[in-house]
Amino acid sequence: MxxxxxxxxxxxxxxxxxxxxRSARRIARVPAVRSLVAAALAAVVLGCNEAPVEASTDPNTxxxxxxxxVKAVTVAMGGTQQVVATPRTIAGDALTGLPAPHFVSxxxxxxxxxxxxxxxxxxxxxxxxxxxxxxxxxxxxxxxxSVNVTPTADTVASFSVDVPPGDSTVMGAGMVKFLMVNAVDxxxxxxxxxxxxxxxxxxxxxxxxxxxxxxxxxxxxVGTGRVEFRATAYGATFADTVELTVTYPWASTVKLxxxxxxxxxxxxxxxxxxxVTWQNQSAAPIDITFDDTTNVAGGNIPEIAPGGSATxxxxxxxxxxxxxxxxxxxxxxxxx
Numbered sequence: 001m002x003x004x005x006x007x008x009x010x011x012x013x014x015x016x017x018x019x020x021x022r023s024a025r026r027i028a029r030v031p032a033v034r035s036l037v038a039a040a041l042a043a044v045v046l047g048c049n050e051a052p053v054e055a056s057t058d059p060n061t062x063x064x065x066x067x068x069x070v071k072a073v074t075v076a077m078g079g080t081q082q083v084v085a086t087p088r089t090i091a092g093d094a095l096t097g098l099p100a101p102h103f104v105s106x107x108x109x110x111x112x113x114x115x116x117x118x119x120x121x122x123x124x125x126x127x128x129x130x131x132x133x134x135x136x137x138x139x140x141x142x143x144x145x146s147v148n149v150t151p152t153a154d155t156v157a158s159f160s161v162d163v164p165p166g167d168s169t170v171m172g173a174g175m176v177k178f179l180m181v182n183a184v185d186x187x188x189x190x191x192x193x194x195x196x197x198x199x200x201x202x203x204x205x206x207x208x209x210x211x212x213x214x215x216x217x218x219x220x221x222v223g224t225g226r227v228e229f230r231a232t233a234y235g236a237t238f239a240d241t242v243e244l245t246v247t248y249p250w251a252s253t254v255k256l257x258x259x260x261x262x263x264x265x266x267x268x269x270x271x272x273x274x275x276v277t278w279q280n281q282s283a284a285p286i287d288i289t290f291d292d293t294t295n296v297a298g299g300n301i302p303e304i305a306p307g308g309s310a311t312x313x314x315x316x317x318x319x320x321x322x323x324x325x326x327x328x329x330x331x332x333x334x335x336x
Contacts, residue, residue, distance in 0.1 A: 064090040066141040071197035074233035075121040076153035085132035101134040121149035148195040159238035161229040172249035201226040219246035266331035280304040
């Protein structure tokens with residue numbers, strides 16, 4: 001039979017009705033198809049026809065992260081802003097020789113971005129995310145830019161970040177501090193709706209809770225650290241740094257959960273004169289008995305009913321051991 005006729009028979013209904021194994025054997029006998037089968041098998045073995053990536057042993061050539069040059073941008077409606085995303089090594093150095101990153105807006109009805117990273121404001125809006133991503137060396141990394149769009153363009157004459165009037169730069173660990181962004185134009189008129197990037201200069205001390213015009217910062221360590229606030233608005237970049245002090249919290253809560261025989265936080269920290277509250281979320285009463293009640297205002301807690309709670313204030317620094325005879329659990333309060 002001519003080769004052309006044999007190929008035509010392969011696609012006939014009677015041929016397709018055979019088993020997969022029988023079909024594979026028949027296809028393998030046809031020279032015109034055999035090369036296609038080999039190519040398909042090679043694609044499967046290599047994983048979607050992609051050549052395997054050989055791991056580099058030189059950390060200076062490993063693609064570790066992608067970072068945008070700005071994290072927050074304010075543009076006017078119809079205005080533009082160029083952003084750049086740079087692939088970096090584990091040491092933070094720029095890595096060359098990789099493809100260009102891909103930019104995408106999460107809401108193109110409000111903010112557009114082209115393949116070169118040029119952001120365009122469409123309509124007034126807040127916190128529209130633009131994502132820069134790059135796939136290279138078998139890995140994908142991304143970074144995010146927050147974009148605010150204002151109705152008209154302005155000139156930023158001054159930019160600063162401060163605690164609200166009457167507040168202080170001191171905050172408790174685990175607490176949130178609200179800060180005010182102050183920006184005015186050349187006519188000393190306040191500018192609102194600036195997109196602000198919050199960057200802890202001492203990462204172990206703080207975590208960002210929220211950005212934009214009213215940034216919130218959470219204290220996670222104990223001590224004094226700095227937080228940088230940066231805004232890119234109408235083509236210019238501004239920055240300010242605030243120093244905040246994080247102390248031990250004034251209050252903490254310890255819970256006993258249903259079905260548990262241990263407290264959810266067996267060790268808690270509070271400041272001197274701070275309080276600790278025990279919550280009984282189990283179905284049986286519990287007691288809290290201290291090894292030393294000298295500086296525990298109110299002393300031992302004989303019983304906390306199911307669903308109830310009790311609070312004690314600690315008058316001096318030190319370590320206070322406590323236990324619950326009812327459930328056999330123990331813990332300690334460390335007062336600084």
